[in-house]
Amino acid sequence: MTTPTQTDPYAAFREELRQFAAEQCPEDLKRFVRSNQKITRNEYRIWQEKLFARGWAAPNWPVAHGGTGWDLQQRYLFEEITAQADCPPQYHHGLGHIGPVILHFGTEAQKARFLPRILDGSEWWCQGYSEPGAGSDLASLKTSARRDGDHYVLNGQKIWTSHAQEADMMYTLVRTSNEGRKQAGISLLLVPMNTPGIEVRPIPTIDHWHHVNEVFLNDVRVPCENLVGAEGEGWRCAKFLLDRERLSPATVPRLARLAEQVEELLTARRDANAASASPSFHVLLERLYLAQAGVKGAREMLLSAIQEEMQGTLAASKSSALKLYCSELSQQIIGIAFDIAGPAHAARLVAATGVDAQQDVDLQRELVHTYLFYRSRTIAGGTSEVQKNVIARDLFGA
Ligand SMILES: Cc1cc2nc3c(=O)[nH]c(=O)nc-3n(C[C@H](O)[C@H](O)[C@H](O)COP(=O)(O)OP(=O)(O)OC[C@H]3O[C@@H](n4cnc5c(N)ncnc54)[C@H](O)[C@@H]3O)c2cc1C
Structure with a gap:
């Protein structure tokens, strides 16, 4: 974000975030996130309470309503540093979706009734x-x-x-x-x-x-x-929500962390069985390098979109392009993990009748769950075809 000759205006902020993530997120919660298990209300709540206690419960809300008042760049740094430290993401339906809608369209009574419980994580x-x-x-x-x-x-x-x-x-x-x-x-x-x-x-x-x-x-x-x-007026509220949430600073940092994990998995496999010379290893490595280049590209695209959003010039097509690209990239990256770890674990998964809470946590097996879950990435939150329509409308009119 800065060249070596520039001073980084966010240096102290970064350090504060790093220290908080290192000290305040419990180790067992980080282990849970690192192992790619499905995050439920319980895990989200533990992290939200920590953030609430620090005054960082709502990075996207104004200070007057208990938010941090951070600009988009600070929100991005928060996402990047907490993802890197394996802290959970924040639960988005309250904080990211309905919270801002109530802030904008809600009555004073609605704000008083609903917002505090979103902030402290007591209402889901x-x-x-x-x-x-x-x-x-x-x-x-x-x-x-x-x-x-x-x-x-x-x-x-x-x-x-x-x-x-x-x-x-x-x-x-x-x-x-x-x-x-x-x-x-x-x-x-x-x-x-x-x-x-x-x-x-x-x-x-x-x-x-x-x-x-x-x-x-x-x-x-x-x-x-x-x-x-x-x-x-529901349609107006729904569009307000979509307009604000198209640009999420959270996705790219989580993708970057996933790509790192897949690299660790591949390195471990090479070290374990000297299969590094086999063609499949090199094919996987090449796919990983391409995906990592994709993550770097997505990061640059997001950072420029953040600048444009802060200047009020962001086009709808750019955030749709980011959603489209990141959804497909997430499937590519997890597809590499599946090809490294997959077949044996997938067989176990298919044989199971449900998730067995008694089974030991196994990163490779959890990556197979994640692989299957990520098939929905190109559907949820607006399908890839719908994103392409938005991009086409922006580029060509209609
Ligand atoms: C994991 C997951 C979580 C979800 N969570 C929620 C949630 O919490 N709350 C909620 O309300 N919804 C949720 N959804 C629903 C999601 O928003 C919809 O699945 C999505 O909007 C697509 O709608 P649909 O499934 O009805 O498919 P359809 O709209 O019927 O689309 C079917 C196919 O046709 C294509 N298509 C449709 N219209 C066009 C067009 N105009 N041009 C070109 N192609 C088109 C689509 O791309 C798709 O391939 C979730 C979905 C998933 C998979």
């Missing part, structure tokens, strides 16, 4: 947007919210709801009107997950991790005070 959120038949074309959603006195009554189904099984609250887009453009009839509601009429059913996935769910809503009564913005 999930996102109820997608429905069967409304994913990329989200505005086609059908879950209805009918006004009944001072409540809305919700009926419908959400799908692919990550972490619904461990969430206290769901922010969800519902249809409050069928008049006019389909976007105009959508509203954003905050729904306590213990409300009668909500049923969460796990969706089994190829990675054997419990990640996504179906959420059924049958006559679910939600107080009108949980409406964010005006009725019919």
